[in-house]
Amino acid sequence: MSRCILITGASVAGNTAAWWLGHYGFDVTVVERTSEFRDGGQNIDIRGVGRDVLRRMGLQQTALDHGTGEEGTVWIDEQGGEVAKFVTVELGRDGPTAEMEILRGDLARLLYEPARNRATFRFGDRVDGIEEGADAVSVTFASGQIEQYDAVVVAEGVGSSTRELVFPQENDPRWMDLTIAYFTIPRQADDNRMWRWYNATDGRSISLRPDTHGTTRAMLSLQQPPNGEQEWTVEQQKAYMHQRFTDAGWQAHRVLAAMEKTEDFYFDVLRQVRMKRWSKERVVLTGDAAWCATPLAGIGATLAVTGGYVLASELQRGSDIGQALSAYEGAMRPMVEKGQGVPKIAPRMMNPHSRLGINLLHTVLNIASKPVIRGVANKLFASEPDGPDLSRYDELLVKIPSVC
Numbered sequence: 216m217s218r219c220i221l222i223t224g225a226s227v228a229g230n231t232a233a234w235w236l237g238h239y240g241f242d243v244t245v246v247e248r249t250s251e252f253r254d255g256g257q258n259i260d261i262r263g264v265g266r267d268v269l270r271r272m273g274l275q276q277t278a279l280d281h282g283t284g285e286e287g288t289v290w291i292d293e294q295g296g297e298v299a300k301f302v303t304v305e306l307g308r309d310g311p312t313a314e315m316e317i318l319r320g321d322l323a324r325l326l327y328e329p330a331r332n333r334a335t336f337r338f339g340d341r342v343d344g345i346e347e348g349a350d351a352v353s354v355t356f357a358s359g360q361i362e363q364y365d366a367v368v369v370a371e372g373v374g375s376s377t378r379e380l381v382f383p384q385e386n387d388p389r390w391m392d393l394t395i396a397y398f399t400i401p402r403q404a405d406d407n408r409m410w411r412w413y414n415a416t417d418g419r420s421i422s423l424r425p426d427t428h429g430t431t432r433a434m435l436s437l438q439q440p441p442n443g444e445q446e447w448t449v450e451q452q453k454a455y456m457h458q459r460f461t462d463a464g465w466q467a468h469r470v471l472a473a474m475e476k477t478e479d480f481y482f483d484v485l486r487q488v489r490m491k492r493w494s495k496e497r498v499v500l501t502g503d504a505a506w507c508a509t510p511l512a513g514i515g516a517t518l519a520v521t522g523g524y525v526l527a528s529e530l531q532r533g534s535d536i537g538q539a540l541s542a543y544e545g546a547m548r549p550m551v552e553k554g555q556g557v558p559k560i561a562p563r564m565m566n567p568h569s570r571l572g573i574n575l576l577h578t579v580l581n582i583a584s585k586p587v588i589r590g591v592a593n594k595l596f597a598s599e600p601d602g603p604d605l606s607r608y609d610e611l612l613v614k615i616p617s618v619c
């Protein structure tokens with residue numbers, strides 16, 4: 216197996232793949248389009264098999280130590296009164312808040328720091344052209360450099376441009392009719408350790424979540440069909456959210472005022488990436504670039520770390536690239552398809568449009584939160600995902616070859 220690999224995208228999937236490929240002795244270059252490492256982002260969680268991957272990297276405890284400290288989820292009314300409350304330790308397993316809740320930027324950095332010792336990272340560049348040859352891939356970068364690699368791993372997230380370059384029009388996105396703006400706001404005295412979720416009419420919701428950086432993470436959600444908002448400038452996106460949320464009630468004014476000044480604004484018109492194949496000759500997709508399931512599935516980061524690990528391990532095990540990439544796809548497809556099965560009605564149920572719908576949602580959540588029927592509550596939320604059998608890679612944990 217040839218061993219010089221390019222990874223594009225230095226976030227959760229790319230850094231995991233870099234860590235493992237470097238660990239196995241591959242010669243790895245990571246190219247990230249932003250000029251420096253991106254720290255931003257909000258709460259994401261790692262469940263089941265994803266935690267096993269972190270354990271294999273010796274990072275599980277560190278990730279838990281970097282947790283957001285979120286203790287559970289509470290739905291509240293306009294006055295801030297509690298409507299339904301789910302405390303993670305009382306659920307006995309992962310609920311809407313998982314045991315391992317971590318900020319996206321903290322997780323990506325946790326993976327990036329050790330990966331830097333195993334791979335060469337280059338910031339402020341991206342792939343401009345790609346040409347597959349019989350024995351190598353020739354990559355032209357925006358910087359003008361041209362380099363040869365044995366394989367290219369595309370880990371560029373949901374809007375990946377290299378995916379479009381190599382697999383034009385093959386993505387058949389599934390739009391989830393939900394738009395979310397995520398950003399960090401100053402903490403105020405009554406912000407607590409719970410994820411507070413407030414529903415307003417017209418499919419709007421405001422969430423406030425704790426972190427351990429002395430700030431609060433805000434989320435504005437709009438349940439509606441997409442209208443190209445992902446292509447707008449940040450200024451347009453902020454102005455739109457302002458206009459839509461100004462009369463939403465509860466802490467809308469505080470959140471909107473802080474949105475104007477925030478430095479990390481991430482805007483997502485939720486869509487799943489649906490690809491019939493994840494590789495073409497020597498180019499392979501992983502993480503959201505391959506299969507984005509959207510935050511609604513609750514397993515995006517779990518899939519990203521698992522995919523990065525499985526891909527690296529199959530490349531290490533395989534006798535040739537084609538066989539390795541097809542084993543990777545075979546191992547990941549069932550988990551991805553299950554994760555993408557989240558019903559399109561889910562955003563509408565959780566973000567009702569009418570006052571009557573909000574009252575109904577609150578009643579259901581209130582009943583589900585009662586101790587006597589917590590089993591139902593556990594089923595309502597994403598929990599332990601099934602995943603590939605990682606024991607097939609156990610033999611690789613001790614066999615580390617030398618660098619190419």
Ligand SMILES: Cc1cc2nc3c(=O)[nH]c(=O)nc-3n(C[C@H](O)[C@H](O)[C@H](O)COP(=O)(O)OP(=O)(O)OC[C@H]3O[C@@H](n4cnc5c(N)ncnc54)[C@H](O)[C@@H]3O)c2cc1C
Nearest residue numbers: 224226227228247248256257341371372502503510515519
């Ligand atoms: C800044 C940021 C904030 C986020 N915030 C949240 C959040 O609050 N909640 C949530 O649920 N999910 C969030 N996500 C998405 C979440 O990280 C992913 O769903 C999940 O972790 C899968 O990660 P990934 O590595 O596959 O993709 P991503 O985390 O999306 O990372 C893709 C990486 O590739 C880089 N990239 C993109 N195009 C190119 C290119 N052409 N060349 C080189 N590099 C490229 C991006 O800059 C990014 O670093 C965020 C992602 C980012 C980048």
